[in-house]
Amino acid sequence: MNRELTLDDLVMAGVALAAGLLLAFLLRMLLRWLGKHATRTRWSGDDVIVDALRTLVPWAAIVGGVAAGAALLPLTRTVGHNVNQALTVLLIFVVTITSGRLIAGLVRTVTQSRTGVAGSATIFVNITRVVVLAIGFLVILQTLGIPIAPLVTALGVGGLAVALALQDTLANLFAGIHILASKTVQPGDYIRLSSGEEGYVTDINWRQTTIRELSNNLVIIPNGQLAGTNMTNFNRPEQQMTLLVQVGVGYDSDLEHVERVTEEVVAEVMAEITGAVPEHEPAVRFHTFGDSRIGMTVILGVGEFSDQYRIKHEFIKRLHKRYQTEGIRIPSPRRTVMFPQGAAGIPHQREAMTAEVSEMAP
Numbered sequence: 001m002n003r004e005l006t007l008d009d010l011v012m013a014g015v016a017l018a019a020g021l022l023l024a025f026l027l028r029m030l031l032r033w034l035g036k037h038a039t040r041t042r043w044s045g046d047d048v049i050v051d052a053l054r055t056l057v058p059w060a061a062i063v064g065g066v067a068a069g070a071a072l073l074p075l076t077r078t079v080g081h082n083v084n085q086a087l088t089v090l091l092i093f094v095v096t097i098t099s100g101r102l103i104a105g106l107v108r109t110v111t112q113s114r115t116g117v118a119g120s121a122t123i124f125v126n127i128t129r130v131v132v133l134a135i136g137f138l139v140i141l142q143t144l145g146i147p148i149a150p151l152v153t154a155l156g157v158g159g160l161a162v163a164l165a166l167q168d169t170l171a172n173l174f175a176g177i178h179i180l181a182s183k184t185v186q187p188g189d190y191i192r193l194s195s196g197e198e199g200y201v202t203d204i205n206w207r208q209t210t211i212r213e214l215s216n217n218l219v220i221i222p223n224g225q226l227a228g229t230n231m232t233n234f235n236r237p238e239q240q241m242t243l244l245v246q247v248g249v250g251y252d253s254d255l256e257h258v259e260r261v262t263e264e265v266v267a268e269v270m271a272e273i274t275g276a277v278p279e280h281e282p283a284v285r286f287h288t289f290g291d292s293r294i295g296m297t298v299i300l301g302v303g304e305f306s307d308q309y310r311i312k313h314e315f316i317k318r319l320h321k322r323y324q325t326e327g328i329r330i331p332s333p334r335r336t337v338m339f340p341q342g343a344a345g346i347p348h349q350r351e352a353m354t355a356e357v358s359e360m361a362p
Contacts, residue, residue, distance in 0.1 A: 191232065209221045241302050
């Protein structure tokens with residue numbers, strides 16, 4: 001425009017800007033009210049959506065007010081174009097940040113709510129956020145009139161050099177993706193490696209897997225090493241497991257009575273101890289004629305791996321007390337050493353035995 005700037009132009013532009021600010025404030029208050037209601041629902045995804053909109057919608061209202069105000073001013077074509085381009089870049093930047101936060105939050109919500117999916121694995125969240133930010137960056141460059149084809153070509157050549165320099169890092173990255181995609185290990189699982197490390201998987205990120213031991217210490221294992229080692233997962237195919245406890249009773253015991261008493265103790269422990277499986281059917285299996293006892297295996301049901309120590313502790317205490325009440329004897333091993341008469345022993349041992357016999361004689 002070629003006309004002069006007037007007071008009416010400034011008033012109209014100020015009204016447009018104020019309207020945008022007022023609309024942003026009202027929308028933010030509305031979204032805050034929606035956020036309070038979203039926290040009451042079971043699905044946590046609506047919290048993520050409302051939180052993202054609380055950033056995007058007010059900024060969009062402000063940008064709209066500024067754009068309307070600029071359109072009412074007698075700006076030159078060049079200045080108007082620059083203002084519109086700056087506002088567009090600002091809006092794309094806000095949309096990109098909000099989209100990255102929204103999509104990453106939804107991915108985290110889905111992975112935490114579904115069984116068999118990476119419960120808290122940040123690798124998916126990080127990859128999603130990086131992809132969204134990269135797309136937004138390319139859109140901003142395109143908006144500014146910067147050709148992105150040469151940039152993509154340069155990034156491809158440079159990416160090859162970076163890939164060669166970061167072989168171990170990329171190997172850990174793809175190993176982590178493979179672990180999560182194969183669903184052999186998920187956060188929350190209790191695993192034991194062939195090298196001896198064991199504990200709960202707390203997170204799988206782009207480089208490493210974090211394991212929390214029962215002592216609450218953290219063990220950091222590179223994803224490549226985890227993917228290439230022998231491993232036992234105590235949560236798959238199901239979390240519940242069986243616990244085998246070895247018990248022995250004397251040869252003079254009534255085995256029918258022993259089996260019945262032991263099954264009663266098992267049923268009591270399964271019903272009263274936290275972490276046990278109440279629907280577990282008591283099982284007692286005799287298996288060995290030992291040197292001093294008849295051996296049997298008692299099978300207990302355990303909800304998860306760490307519950308076995310508490311359940312075994314309570315079972316042994318209660319079984320020992322019940323055996324004492326019922327008169328069931330748990331014999332200790334005994335050995336009888338026979339020395340043939342006239343056998344030549346080690347001189348100092350023979351002298352010690354002779355002295356001991358002499359002291360015991362009246």
